[in-house]
Amino acid sequence: MRIVIADDTVIVREGLRSLLAAEGIQTVGEASDPAGLLRLVALERPDAAIVDIRMPPTHTDEGIAAAEQIRGQYPATAVLVLSQYVAATYAQRLLDDGTEGVGYLLKDRVGEASVLVDALHRVVAGECVVDPELVHRLMSGAAAAGPLAALSAREREVLALMAQGHSNEAIASSLAIGAKTVETHVAHIFRKLSIDEAPAVNRRVAAVVALLRTGSRMDSL
Protein backbone atom coordinates (compact mmCIF):
# COMPACT_ATOMS: atom_id res chain seq x y z
CA MET A 1 0.00 0.00 0.00
CA ARG A 2 1.25 3.50 -0.91
CA ILE A 3 0.16 6.43 1.19
CA VAL A 4 0.84 10.13 1.72
CA ILE A 5 0.75 11.94 5.06
CA ALA A 6 -0.40 15.51 5.71
CA ASP A 7 0.35 16.95 9.13
CA ASP A 8 2.05 20.19 10.06
CA THR A 9 4.10 18.57 12.83
CA VAL A 10 7.36 16.91 11.77
CA ILE A 11 7.38 14.57 14.80
CA VAL A 12 3.99 13.16 13.86
CA ARG A 13 4.85 12.73 10.16
CA GLU A 14 8.11 10.96 10.93
CA GLY A 15 6.52 8.81 13.60
CA LEU A 16 3.72 7.75 11.29
CA ARG A 17 6.10 6.98 8.44
CA SER A 18 8.31 4.66 10.48
CA LEU A 19 5.40 3.08 12.34
CA LEU A 20 3.66 2.26 9.05
CA ALA A 21 6.89 1.14 7.37
CA ALA A 22 7.17 -1.57 10.04
CA GLU A 23 3.71 -2.72 8.94
CA GLY A 24 4.70 -2.83 5.28
CA ILE A 25 2.94 0.40 4.32
CA GLN A 26 5.03 2.74 2.22
CA THR A 27 4.83 6.51 2.67
CA VAL A 28 5.50 8.09 -0.74
CA GLY A 29 5.19 11.70 0.33
CA GLU A 30 4.62 14.11 3.20
CA ALA A 31 2.93 17.50 3.24
CA SER A 32 2.48 20.12 5.93
CA ASP A 33 -0.49 22.01 4.48
CA PRO A 34 -3.57 21.40 2.29
CA ALA A 35 -2.02 22.80 -0.91
CA GLY A 36 1.04 20.60 -0.54
CA LEU A 37 -1.19 17.59 0.13
CA LEU A 38 -3.24 18.14 -3.05
CA ARG A 39 -0.07 18.49 -5.14
CA LEU A 40 1.26 15.25 -3.65
CA VAL A 41 -1.96 13.36 -4.33
CA ALA A 42 -2.05 14.65 -7.91
CA LEU A 43 1.56 13.56 -8.44
CA GLU A 44 1.66 10.24 -6.59
CA ARG A 45 -1.97 9.03 -6.87
CA PRO A 46 -1.55 7.11 -3.58
CA ASP A 47 -3.95 4.43 -2.29
CA ALA A 48 -4.69 6.57 0.74
CA ALA A 49 -3.93 9.91 2.39
CA ILE A 50 -3.67 10.31 6.17
CA VAL A 51 -4.80 13.88 6.85
CA ASP A 52 -4.63 15.81 10.11
CA ILE A 53 -7.76 17.91 10.56
CA ARG A 54 -5.80 20.92 11.89
CA MET A 55 -3.46 22.40 9.31
CA PRO A 56 -2.38 25.91 8.36
CA PRO A 57 -3.61 28.57 7.88
CA THR A 58 -6.37 28.52 10.52
CA HIS A 59 -5.54 25.22 12.28
CA THR A 60 -9.21 24.29 12.56
CA ASP A 61 -10.89 22.11 9.92
CA GLU A 62 -8.59 22.39 6.88
CA GLY A 63 -8.31 18.60 6.82
CA ILE A 64 -12.04 18.16 6.18
CA ALA A 65 -11.99 20.55 3.22
CA ALA A 66 -8.86 18.84 1.84
CA ALA A 67 -10.54 15.44 2.20
CA GLU A 68 -13.56 16.69 0.24
CA GLN A 69 -11.28 17.96 -2.53
CA ILE A 70 -9.31 14.74 -2.77
CA ARG A 71 -12.44 12.64 -2.90
CA GLY A 72 -13.93 14.89 -5.57
CA GLN A 73 -10.86 14.99 -7.80
CA TYR A 74 -9.05 11.72 -7.07
CA PRO A 75 -11.70 9.16 -6.10
CA ALA A 76 -9.12 6.35 -6.25
CA THR A 77 -7.39 7.82 -3.18
CA ALA A 78 -9.02 6.95 0.14
CA VAL A 79 -8.83 9.54 2.94
CA LEU A 80 -8.33 8.95 6.65
CA VAL A 81 -8.85 12.14 8.67
CA LEU A 82 -7.24 12.32 12.12
CA SER A 83 -8.73 14.64 14.71
CA GLN A 84 -7.41 15.80 18.11
CA TYR A 85 -10.91 15.43 19.54
CA VAL A 86 -13.85 13.62 18.03
CA ALA A 87 -16.77 15.85 17.07
CA ALA A 88 -19.95 14.57 15.46
CA THR A 89 -20.23 17.79 13.44
CA TYR A 90 -16.95 16.99 11.67
CA ALA A 91 -17.79 13.32 11.16
CA GLN A 92 -21.11 14.29 9.64
CA ARG A 93 -19.53 16.84 7.30
CA LEU A 94 -17.08 14.22 6.15
CA LEU A 95 -19.77 11.59 5.59
CA ASP A 96 -22.35 13.89 4.03
CA ASP A 97 -20.34 13.80 0.81
CA GLY A 98 -20.45 10.02 0.61
CA THR A 99 -19.01 7.34 2.81
CA GLU A 100 -16.90 5.32 0.42
CA GLY A 101 -13.21 5.21 1.23
CA VAL A 102 -13.33 7.71 4.05
CA GLY A 103 -12.46 7.50 7.70
CA TYR A 104 -12.54 9.71 10.79
CA LEU A 105 -10.29 8.66 13.67
CA LEU A 106 -9.13 10.15 16.93
CA LYS A 107 -5.51 11.19 16.53
CA ASP A 108 -4.48 9.26 19.65
CA ARG A 109 -4.99 6.07 17.59
CA VAL A 110 -1.73 6.66 15.75
CA GLY A 111 -0.01 5.03 18.70
CA GLU A 112 -2.00 1.86 18.09
CA ALA A 113 -0.48 0.60 14.87
CA SER A 114 -3.03 -2.20 14.50
CA VAL A 115 -6.03 0.16 14.71
CA LEU A 116 -4.47 2.56 12.25
CA VAL A 117 -3.42 -0.17 9.80
CA ASP A 118 -6.85 -1.80 10.00
CA ALA A 119 -8.52 1.56 9.32
CA LEU A 120 -6.22 2.16 6.33
CA HIS A 121 -7.01 -1.24 4.85
CA ARG A 122 -10.72 -0.67 5.31
CA VAL A 123 -10.84 2.77 3.69
CA VAL A 124 -8.66 1.57 0.80
CA ALA A 125 -11.18 -1.26 0.32
CA GLY A 126 -13.86 1.43 -0.06
CA GLU A 127 -15.30 1.05 3.41
CA CYS A 128 -16.07 3.79 5.89
CA VAL A 129 -14.43 4.11 9.32
CA VAL A 130 -15.84 6.11 12.24
CA ASP A 131 -13.94 6.27 15.53
CA PRO A 132 -15.50 3.91 18.10
CA GLU A 133 -15.27 6.58 20.79
CA LEU A 134 -17.51 8.93 18.83
CA VAL A 135 -20.06 6.18 18.21
CA HIS A 136 -19.97 5.20 21.87
CA ARG A 137 -20.59 8.78 22.97
CA LEU A 138 -23.43 9.32 20.53
CA MET A 139 -25.06 6.08 21.58
CA SER A 140 -24.84 6.82 25.29
CA GLY A 141 -25.92 10.45 24.94
CA ALA A 142 -29.34 11.85 24.21
CA ALA A 143 -30.09 9.18 21.60
CA ALA A 144 -29.97 6.49 24.31
CA ALA A 145 -33.10 7.90 25.94
CA GLY A 146 -34.72 8.75 22.62
CA PRO A 147 -34.64 6.69 19.46
CA LEU A 148 -32.42 3.91 20.87
CA ALA A 149 -34.72 3.09 23.78
CA ALA A 150 -36.69 0.76 21.50
CA LEU A 151 -33.66 -1.39 20.63
CA SER A 152 -32.60 -4.59 22.35
CA ALA A 153 -29.11 -4.89 23.83
CA ARG A 154 -27.97 -7.03 20.88
CA GLU A 155 -29.44 -4.60 18.38
CA ARG A 156 -27.49 -1.79 20.03
CA GLU A 157 -24.26 -3.77 19.70
CA VAL A 158 -24.97 -4.31 16.02
CA LEU A 159 -25.85 -0.63 15.57
CA ALA A 160 -22.60 0.50 17.26
CA LEU A 161 -20.51 -1.65 14.92
CA MET A 162 -22.56 -0.55 11.94
CA ALA A 163 -22.04 3.12 12.85
CA GLN A 164 -18.27 2.50 13.00
CA GLY A 165 -18.55 1.42 9.37
CA HIS A 166 -18.22 -2.35 9.77
CA SER A 167 -19.70 -4.58 7.09
CA ASN A 168 -22.30 -7.22 7.96
CA GLU A 169 -19.62 -9.93 7.66
CA ALA A 170 -17.31 -8.07 10.04
CA ILE A 171 -20.17 -7.56 12.51
CA ALA A 172 -21.05 -11.27 12.30
CA SER A 173 -17.50 -12.35 13.08
CA SER A 174 -16.92 -9.85 15.88
CA LEU A 175 -20.17 -10.83 17.65
CA ALA A 176 -19.75 -14.51 16.76
CA ILE A 177 -23.18 -14.74 15.15
CA GLY A 178 -24.33 -15.77 11.67
CA ALA A 179 -24.49 -13.38 8.72
CA LYS A 180 -28.25 -14.05 8.37
CA THR A 181 -28.77 -13.10 12.03
CA VAL A 182 -26.93 -9.81 11.45
CA GLU A 183 -29.16 -9.07 8.47
CA THR A 184 -32.24 -9.69 10.59
CA HIS A 185 -30.94 -7.37 13.34
CA VAL A 186 -30.12 -4.66 10.80
CA ALA A 187 -33.63 -4.89 9.30
CA HIS A 188 -35.17 -4.61 12.79
CA ILE A 189 -32.94 -1.66 13.68
CA PHE A 190 -33.88 0.29 10.57
CA ARG A 191 -37.56 -0.46 11.10
CA LYS A 192 -37.51 0.53 14.79
CA LEU A 193 -35.59 3.71 14.04
CA SER A 194 -37.95 4.51 11.15
CA ILE A 195 -35.20 4.85 8.58
CA ASP A 196 -37.52 4.48 5.58
CA GLU A 197 -35.46 2.74 2.97
CA ALA A 198 -32.46 0.68 4.00
CA PRO A 199 -29.71 2.85 2.56
CA ALA A 200 -26.90 1.37 0.48
CA VAL A 201 -24.32 -0.45 2.60
CA ASN A 202 -21.98 2.52 2.81
CA ARG A 203 -24.58 5.26 3.10
CA ARG A 204 -25.99 3.64 6.20
CA VAL A 205 -23.10 4.89 8.34
CA ALA A 206 -24.01 8.49 7.52
CA ALA A 207 -27.67 7.67 8.16
CA VAL A 208 -26.88 6.15 11.55
CA VAL A 209 -24.59 8.99 12.66
CA ALA A 210 -27.19 11.57 11.58
CA LEU A 211 -29.87 9.67 13.45
CA LEU A 212 -27.82 9.41 16.64
CA ARG A 213 -27.32 13.14 16.60
CA THR A 214 -31.00 13.96 16.22
CA GLY A 215 -31.52 12.74 19.78
CA SER A 216 -30.04 15.96 21.08
CA ARG A 217 -31.56 18.30 18.54
CA MET A 218 -34.91 19.92 19.08
CA ASP A 219 -36.75 21.49 16.20
CA SER A 220 -36.36 25.24 15.94
CA LEU A 221 -39.07 26.90 17.96
Added chain:
Amino acid sequence: MSHGVPLAAVAHHSARSVDHLAQSMRPAVVLSFDNAALQAAARGELAAARATAERLVERSESERRLLQRNLHDGAQQRLVGLAMAIRRVRSPAGDDAENPSRPELTGLLDDADALVREALVEVRRVAHGIHPPLLTELGLDAALQELADTSTHVVVRVARQGGPALAPDPMSQARDAIAYAAVEQFLDEAWRRGASRLDVRIQTDGIRGLALSLLDDGEVRSPHRDDVSDRITALSGRLSIHLGPGALAPGALGHVPGLVR
Protein backbone atom coordinates in the same frame (compact mmCIF):
# COMPACT_ATOMS: atom_id res chain seq x y z
CA MET B 1 -21.90 80.50 32.20
CA SER B 2 -19.56 77.59 31.87
CA HIS B 3 -17.28 77.58 28.85
CA GLY B 4 -19.81 79.91 27.21
CA VAL B 5 -22.74 77.53 27.69
CA PRO B 6 -25.77 78.88 29.63
CA LEU B 7 -26.46 76.61 32.61
CA ALA B 8 -29.39 78.47 34.28
CA ALA B 9 -31.41 81.64 33.98
CA VAL B 10 -32.74 83.42 37.06
CA ALA B 11 -35.93 85.55 36.91
CA HIS B 12 -36.33 88.13 39.66
CA HIS B 13 -38.08 91.34 40.65
CA SER B 14 -35.98 94.26 39.64
CA ALA B 15 -36.75 95.90 43.03
CA ARG B 16 -34.33 93.61 44.74
CA SER B 17 -30.74 94.31 44.14
CA VAL B 18 -28.89 91.87 41.96
CA ASP B 19 -26.04 91.80 44.45
CA HIS B 20 -28.32 90.69 47.26
CA LEU B 21 -29.80 87.98 45.08
CA ALA B 22 -26.40 86.67 44.11
CA GLN B 23 -25.34 86.62 47.75
CA SER B 24 -28.35 84.61 48.88
CA MET B 25 -28.24 82.15 45.99
CA ARG B 26 -24.54 81.47 45.93
CA PRO B 27 -24.40 78.61 48.51
CA ALA B 28 -27.28 76.70 46.86
CA VAL B 29 -25.91 77.16 43.37
CA VAL B 30 -22.37 76.16 44.35
CA LEU B 31 -23.69 73.09 46.15
CA SER B 32 -25.78 71.89 43.22
CA PHE B 33 -22.92 72.43 40.78
CA ASP B 34 -20.58 70.52 43.07
CA ASN B 35 -23.11 67.71 43.24
CA ALA B 36 -23.51 67.59 39.50
CA ALA B 37 -19.74 67.57 39.03
CA LEU B 38 -19.32 64.73 41.54
CA GLN B 39 -22.09 62.73 39.93
CA ALA B 40 -20.59 63.20 36.50
CA ALA B 41 -17.20 62.11 37.82
CA ALA B 42 -18.72 59.06 39.50
CA ARG B 43 -20.59 58.12 36.33
CA GLY B 44 -17.41 58.55 34.34
CA GLU B 45 -15.47 56.35 36.76
CA LEU B 46 -18.19 53.71 36.69
CA ALA B 47 -18.17 53.65 32.90
CA ALA B 48 -14.37 53.43 32.91
CA ALA B 49 -14.48 50.60 35.46
CA ARG B 50 -17.05 48.72 33.35
CA ALA B 51 -14.95 49.18 30.24
CA THR B 52 -11.89 47.93 32.13
CA ALA B 53 -13.78 44.87 33.42
CA GLU B 54 -14.99 44.13 29.89
CA ARG B 55 -11.50 44.48 28.47
CA LEU B 56 -10.08 42.25 31.22
CA VAL B 57 -12.64 39.50 30.54
CA GLU B 58 -12.12 39.76 26.79
CA ARG B 59 -8.37 39.64 27.19
CA SER B 60 -8.58 36.68 29.53
CA GLU B 61 -10.83 34.83 27.06
CA SER B 62 -8.41 35.52 24.24
CA GLU B 63 -5.51 34.26 26.38
CA ARG B 64 -7.51 31.13 27.15
CA ARG B 65 -7.99 30.53 23.42
CA LEU B 66 -4.28 30.92 22.78
CA LEU B 67 -3.38 28.61 25.66
CA GLN B 68 -5.79 25.96 24.40
CA ARG B 69 -4.35 26.16 20.92
CA ASN B 70 -0.80 25.93 22.21
CA LEU B 71 -1.74 22.80 24.15
CA HIS B 72 -3.28 21.17 21.07
CA ASP B 73 -0.65 22.20 18.57
CA GLY B 74 2.32 21.90 20.89
CA ALA B 75 2.09 19.51 23.84
CA GLN B 76 -0.48 17.19 22.29
CA GLN B 77 1.47 16.74 19.03
CA ARG B 78 4.62 15.91 20.98
CA LEU B 79 2.74 13.40 23.09
CA VAL B 80 1.36 11.79 19.93
CA GLY B 81 4.94 11.60 18.61
CA LEU B 82 6.09 10.08 21.89
CA ALA B 83 3.27 7.50 21.81
CA MET B 84 4.40 6.42 18.34
CA ALA B 85 8.04 6.25 19.39
CA ILE B 86 7.16 4.03 22.36
CA ARG B 87 5.11 1.78 20.08
CA ARG B 88 8.03 1.38 17.69
CA VAL B 89 10.46 0.43 20.43
CA ARG B 90 7.84 -1.83 21.98
CA SER B 91 7.27 -3.64 18.67
CA PRO B 92 8.43 -7.29 18.91
CA ALA B 93 9.92 -6.90 15.45
CA GLY B 94 12.84 -5.06 17.09
CA ASP B 95 16.39 -6.35 16.55
CA ASP B 96 16.84 -7.47 20.14
CA ALA B 97 13.91 -9.92 20.31
CA GLU B 98 16.39 -12.49 21.64
CA ASN B 99 17.63 -10.17 24.38
CA PRO B 100 17.04 -11.81 27.83
CA SER B 101 16.06 -8.46 29.40
CA ARG B 102 13.38 -8.04 26.73
CA PRO B 103 10.36 -9.07 28.86
CA GLU B 104 11.29 -6.56 31.53
CA LEU B 105 11.78 -3.88 28.87
CA THR B 106 8.45 -4.72 27.29
CA GLY B 107 6.73 -4.32 30.66
CA LEU B 108 8.32 -0.91 31.18
CA LEU B 109 7.35 0.18 27.68
CA ASP B 110 3.76 -0.93 28.28
CA ASP B 111 3.70 1.25 31.39
CA ALA B 112 5.15 4.18 29.43
CA ASP B 113 2.56 3.60 26.71
CA ALA B 114 -0.31 3.63 29.21
CA LEU B 115 1.04 6.81 30.83
CA VAL B 116 1.39 8.66 27.55
CA ARG B 117 -2.16 7.68 26.62
CA GLU B 118 -3.47 9.00 29.94
CA ALA B 119 -1.48 12.20 29.37
CA LEU B 120 -3.12 12.63 25.94
CA VAL B 121 -6.59 12.28 27.44
CA GLU B 122 -5.66 14.66 30.25
CA VAL B 123 -4.23 17.31 27.92
CA ARG B 124 -7.39 17.15 25.82
CA ARG B 125 -9.52 17.50 28.95
CA VAL B 126 -7.51 20.43 30.29
CA ALA B 127 -7.44 22.18 26.91
CA HIS B 128 -11.20 21.82 26.64
CA GLY B 129 -11.63 23.22 30.15
CA ILE B 130 -9.53 26.26 29.27
CA HIS B 131 -11.46 26.96 26.09
CA PRO B 132 -13.62 24.51 24.12
CA PRO B 133 -11.86 24.40 20.73
CA LEU B 134 -15.10 23.74 18.85
CA LEU B 135 -16.43 27.10 19.97
CA THR B 136 -13.81 28.89 17.87
CA GLU B 137 -14.08 26.40 15.03
CA LEU B 138 -17.84 25.92 14.71
CA GLY B 139 -19.56 28.68 16.70
CA LEU B 140 -21.81 28.59 19.77
CA ASP B 141 -24.75 26.61 18.36
CA ALA B 142 -22.64 23.74 17.05
CA ALA B 143 -20.41 23.70 20.14
CA LEU B 144 -23.48 23.40 22.40
CA GLN B 145 -24.78 20.65 20.11
CA GLU B 146 -21.50 18.77 20.63
CA LEU B 147 -21.83 19.28 24.38
CA ALA B 148 -25.32 17.77 24.13
CA ASP B 149 -24.00 14.86 22.04
CA THR B 150 -21.45 13.97 24.68
CA SER B 151 -23.62 14.37 27.76
CA THR B 152 -24.20 10.93 29.20
CA HIS B 153 -26.06 11.39 32.49
CA VAL B 154 -28.46 14.12 31.50
CA VAL B 155 -30.20 14.14 28.12
CA VAL B 156 -29.54 17.59 26.70
CA ARG B 157 -31.54 19.05 23.86
CA VAL B 158 -30.53 22.26 22.14
CA ALA B 159 -32.87 24.53 20.22
CA ARG B 160 -32.63 27.94 18.67
CA GLN B 161 -35.48 30.36 19.13
CA GLY B 162 -35.52 32.42 15.96
CA GLY B 163 -32.57 33.74 14.00
CA PRO B 164 -29.84 31.80 12.23
CA ALA B 165 -27.33 29.61 14.09
CA LEU B 166 -24.38 31.56 15.43
CA ALA B 167 -21.31 31.08 13.27
CA PRO B 168 -17.88 31.63 14.79
CA ASP B 169 -17.64 35.38 15.30
CA PRO B 170 -14.37 36.95 16.39
CA MET B 171 -16.27 39.94 17.83
CA SER B 172 -18.31 37.75 20.14
CA GLN B 173 -15.79 35.16 21.26
CA ALA B 174 -15.76 36.27 24.89
CA ARG B 175 -19.55 36.30 25.02
CA ASP B 176 -19.82 32.86 23.40
CA ALA B 177 -17.17 31.38 25.70
CA ILE B 178 -19.05 32.63 28.75
CA ALA B 179 -22.41 31.43 27.42
CA TYR B 180 -20.88 27.99 26.81
CA ALA B 181 -19.33 27.93 30.28
CA ALA B 182 -22.71 28.88 31.78
CA VAL B 183 -24.44 25.95 30.03
CA GLU B 184 -21.65 23.51 30.91
CA GLN B 185 -21.78 24.52 34.54
CA PHE B 186 -25.55 24.45 34.69
CA LEU B 187 -25.52 20.98 33.15
CA ASP B 188 -23.22 19.80 35.92
CA GLU B 189 -25.44 21.46 38.53
CA ALA B 190 -28.59 19.95 37.00
CA TRP B 191 -27.01 16.50 37.21
CA ARG B 192 -26.22 17.05 40.89
CA ARG B 193 -29.84 18.01 41.46
CA GLY B 194 -30.90 14.69 39.94
CA ALA B 195 -32.11 16.01 36.58
CA SER B 196 -32.52 13.57 33.68
CA ARG B 197 -33.28 16.18 31.03
CA LEU B 198 -32.04 19.65 30.22
CA ASP B 199 -33.46 21.86 27.49
CA VAL B 200 -31.24 24.66 26.23
CA ARG B 201 -32.79 27.45 24.19
CA ILE B 202 -30.65 30.03 22.45
CA GLN B 203 -32.07 33.36 21.43
CA THR B 204 -30.21 36.14 19.66
CA ASP B 205 -31.12 39.58 20.90
CA GLY B 206 -30.07 42.57 18.83
CA ILE B 207 -26.67 42.61 17.18
CA ARG B 208 -24.50 41.08 19.87
CA GLY B 209 -27.04 40.21 22.52
CA LEU B 210 -27.79 36.67 23.51
CA ALA B 211 -30.30 35.09 25.84
CA LEU B 212 -30.06 31.52 27.05
CA SER B 213 -32.91 29.71 28.64
CA LEU B 214 -32.09 26.56 30.58
CA LEU B 215 -34.79 24.28 31.90
CA ASP B 216 -34.34 20.96 33.64
CA ASP B 217 -36.43 18.47 35.57
CA GLY B 218 -34.17 18.26 38.61
CA GLU B 219 -34.93 19.14 42.19
CA VAL B 220 -35.40 22.88 42.80
CA ARG B 221 -32.46 24.41 44.61
CA SER B 222 -31.05 27.91 44.45
CA PRO B 223 -27.92 28.09 42.32
CA HIS B 224 -24.97 29.93 43.81
CA ARG B 225 -23.21 32.91 42.31
CA ASP B 226 -19.78 32.03 41.05
CA ASP B 227 -17.05 32.70 38.57
CA VAL B 228 -19.38 32.27 35.59
CA SER B 229 -21.89 34.78 36.88
CA ASP B 230 -19.04 37.21 37.60
CA ARG B 231 -17.82 36.86 34.03
CA ILE B 232 -21.34 37.51 32.73
CA THR B 233 -21.63 40.64 34.87
CA ALA B 234 -18.21 41.86 33.79
CA LEU B 235 -19.38 41.79 30.17
CA SER B 236 -22.35 44.00 31.19
CA GLY B 237 -24.54 40.94 30.80
CA ARG B 238 -27.43 40.01 32.98
CA LEU B 239 -27.96 36.83 34.93
CA SER B 240 -31.52 36.27 36.02
CA ILE B 241 -32.69 33.19 37.80
CA HIS B 242 -36.29 32.09 37.96
CA LEU B 243 -37.22 29.54 40.54
CA GLY B 244 -40.52 27.81 40.21
CA PRO B 245 -42.60 25.56 38.01
CA GLY B 246 -40.95 25.13 34.65
CA ALA B 247 -41.92 23.65 31.32
CA LEU B 248 -40.40 20.21 31.90
CA ALA B 249 -41.92 18.98 35.11
CA PRO B 250 -43.71 20.36 38.16
CA GLY B 251 -41.19 22.10 40.33
CA ALA B 252 -38.54 22.33 37.64
CA LEU B 253 -35.94 25.03 37.86
CA GLY B 254 -35.79 27.68 35.18
CA HIS B 255 -32.46 29.40 34.93
CA VAL B 256 -32.01 32.25 32.51
CA PRO B 257 -28.61 33.83 32.23
CA GLY B 258 -29.25 36.62 29.77
CA LEU B 259 -26.08 37.78 28.14
CA VAL B 260 -27.63 40.91 26.74
CA ARG B 261 -25.14 43.56 25.78
